[in-house]
Amino acid sequence: MQDKILEAEKRLKPILGKRVSIFEAHRMSYGRDWSPRMYGDDNIPEMVAVPRNTEECQEIVKVAYELGIPVIAFAGGTGMGGGVQAWKGGIMVDTKGMDQVIEFDEKNMSVRVGAGITIWHLNEFLAKHGMWLPHQPESKQASTVGAAIGCDNDSTFGIKYGKMLECLTSAKVVIGTGEAIEFGHRKASMTSTGYKLHHLFVGSESTLGIVTEAQLRVNYLPKTRTVMGFYVRTIEDACFACEQLMTSGIQLESLHVNDKQRLHFYTHSYRVKYNREPEVPEWAEAIMFVSVAGDQDVVDFFCTKIRDKVKDIASEVKEQEIVTGYWASKHTLQFEPFKQKWPDSQRERKFGAADVGVPIGNLEKMHDAFVNLSEKYNQKILGMTVYNECPQKISPSISFAIFVDDHDQTNMDNFYKFVKEMSLEAIKLEGTMSTYIGDGDRLGGFNQIEHGESFEYMKKLKSMFDPKNIMNPGKKFESRWIK
Numbered sequence: 001m002q003d004k005i006l007e008a009e010k011r012l013k014p015i016l017g018k019r020v021s022i023f024e025a026h027r028m029s030y031g032r033d034w035s036p037r038m039y040g041d042d043n044i045p046e047m048v049a050v051p052r053n054t055e056e057c058q059e060i061v062k063v064a065y066e067l068g069i070p071v072i073a074f075a076g077g078t079g080m081g082g083g084v085q086a087w088k089g090g091i092m093v094d095t096k097g098m099d100q101v102i103e104f105d106e107k108n109m110s111v112r113v114g115a116g117i118t119i120w121h122l123n124e125f126l127a128k129h130g131m132w133l134p135h136q137p138e139s140k141q142a143s144t145v146g147a148a149i150g151c152d153n154d155s156t157f158g159i160k161y162g163k164m165l166e167c168l169t170s171a172k173v174v175i176g177t178g179e180a181i182e183f184g185h186r187k188a189s190m191t192s193t194g195y196k197l198h199h200l201f202v203g204s205e206s207t208l209g210i211v212t213e214a215q216l217r218v219n220y221l222p223k224t225r226t227v228m229g230f231y232v233r234t235i236e237d238a239c240f241a242c243e244q245l246m247t248s249g250i251q252l253e254s255l256h257v258n259d260k261q262r263l264h265f266y267t268h269s270y271r272v273k274y275n276r277e278p279e280v281p282e283w284a285e286a287i288m289f290v291s292v293a294g295d296q297d298v299v300d301f302f303c304t305k306i307r308d309k310v311k312d313i314a315s316e317v318k319e320q321e322i323v324t325g326y327w328a329s330k331h332t333l334q335f336e337p338f339k340q341k342w343p344d345s346q347r348e349r350k351f352g353a354a355d356v357g358v359p360i361g362n363l364e365k366m367h368d369a370f371v372n373l374s375e376k377y378n379q380k381i382l383g384m385t386v387y388n389e390c391p392q393k394i395s396p397s398i399s400f401a402i403f404v405d406d407h408d409q410t411n412m413d414n415f416y417k418f419v420k421e422m423s424l425e426a427i428k429l430e431g432t433m434s435t436y437i438g439d440g441d442r443l444g445g446f447n448q449i450e451h452g453e454s455f456e457y458m459k460k461l462k463s464m465f466d467p468k469n470i471m472n473p474g475k476k477f478e479s480r481w482i483k
């Protein structure tokens with residue numbers, strides 16, 4: 001492989017100059033993402049290349065195709081499933097150089113961007129025009145548009161606007177041969193023609209190609225927003241309350257249901273910061289948060305209606321600081337007293353999650369499995385949060401979160417055993433293994449179990465876009481951690 005890498009460097013230097021490198025110091029920072037893995041267990045790529053546009057990206061993939069070198073797209077490196085791990089070596093394509101706003105078409109509420117722009121920077125640009133991209137993962141300061149497409153992450157506002165799939169109308173992709181192809185339906189919001197091939201790239205984790213440009217539907221920013229919190233007796237009650245709210249015609253902007261452990265997480269933060277006890281009803285086993293947004297009179301009306309609708313099964317959170325702390329954790333990651341979302345050191349207590357999804361009626365059963373399996377594998381529970389990601393539907397995208405100690409091999413091994421059993425349980429409960437983290441280097445081989453016969457069609461599909469299997473090889477089809 002080393003000879004091939006030297007040859008690739010020789011060919012790419014005249015095109016990229018210093019933006020191609022085989023120096024260890026440059027490569028080292030691309031060795032891991034935020035997925036739990038042992039300290040020191042990095043996968044350092046053999047070369048790093050930073051294209052500034054589609055044409056440069058094509059040159060890199062063409063050379064890799066000719067020489068048979070793996071290529072992986074890298075963005076913010078905050079993925080939690082190992083999507084960017086260069087587990088089979090190769091060239092890491094840092095996409096953040098492709099960060100231009102190419103065209104802003106206000107009248108048609110559409111923007112075309114280089115895929116390397118962060119969602120944060122895109123929204124700074126759009127805000128000047130009173131607009132935003134409502135797909136908002138908590139990691140938006142680091143996460144790029146291309147990665148949001150590539151890993152199909154979730155959004156704080158999914159219940160109103162959906163995820164990236166709902167925003168993406170077209171994308172330019174450099175596929176595994178080095179060809180650049182536009183997939184999609186320009187600026188139209190939908191189509192009935194052909195196949196919706198651009199959808200294939202949502203969640204494809206750069207296994208089919210590298211997205212270099214995206215055409216996105218954007219929205220006007222709402223004028224005001226109100227966030228409310230409610231203590232609820234059970235998770236089931238919370239889901240029932242949410243269904244009631246939506247059936248009544250209230251348009252929620254965000255909706256999150258948290259279990260008892262997560263409730264404690266928020267109230268603990270309050271205690272630490274304010275040094276006093278919040279008023280939490282003894283019976284509370286769950287806490288849910290909702291937000292509504294729009295014109296002030298509409299928001300006021302919805303708030304009154306929400307209070308009225310849930311009054312028999314929920315008690316409103318009185319301490320506004322708990323609501324503010326929660327909202328900061330969902331929206332800006334400035335979560336006092338921890339300064340960021342996750343408490344203490346990310347080193348000893350790293351955030352890890354089984355992000356399975358099940359239909360709403362099986363949520364309690366999945367939660368029971370979470371508690372039992374965490375105990376079985378001696379994992380320290382952080383708690384469950386149910387996000388909702390389909391517009392106007394209770395649509396659980398779930399984070400069953402625990403703290404992982406990535407200095408402790410046994411703890412780490414047990415974490416992946418926990419993820420494996422949670423994944424199999426979710427399939428049994430008619431659900432899916434992942435709702436926002438993706439396959440990465442953890443779940444791939446298990447896709448055969450989840451997808452059955454269609455798994456073979458996925459392989460065939462990949463070979464059409466990537467005939468030499470150089471695009472992020474291993475991901476989606478093999479599991480590195482879970483056997």
Ligand SMILES: Cc1cc2nc3c(=O)[nH]c(=O)nc-3n(C[C@H](O)[C@H](O)[C@H](O)COP(=O)(O)OP(=O)(O)OC[C@H]3O[C@@H](n4cnc5c(N)ncnc54)[C@H](O)[C@@H]3O)c2cc1C
Pocket residue numbers: 033034072073074075076077078079080082083084095115116136137138139142143144146147148149150151152153154155156204205206209210211212333341436437472
């Ligand atoms: C503090 C924090 C908060 C988080 N909050 C959320 C959250 O609210 N919701 C959520 O879902 N996740 C969340 N995550 C997980 C993660 O940040 C997101 O999934 C994020 O979008 C990953 O983006 P990234 O730019 O860091 O991608 P990376 O980790 O660099 O890449 C992720 C995947 O996308 C692929 N990819 C990258 N760019 C392209 C491209 N141009 N074309 C094709 N494929 C590409 C990569 O190959 C990889 O497989 C959080 C993580 C952290 C650390």
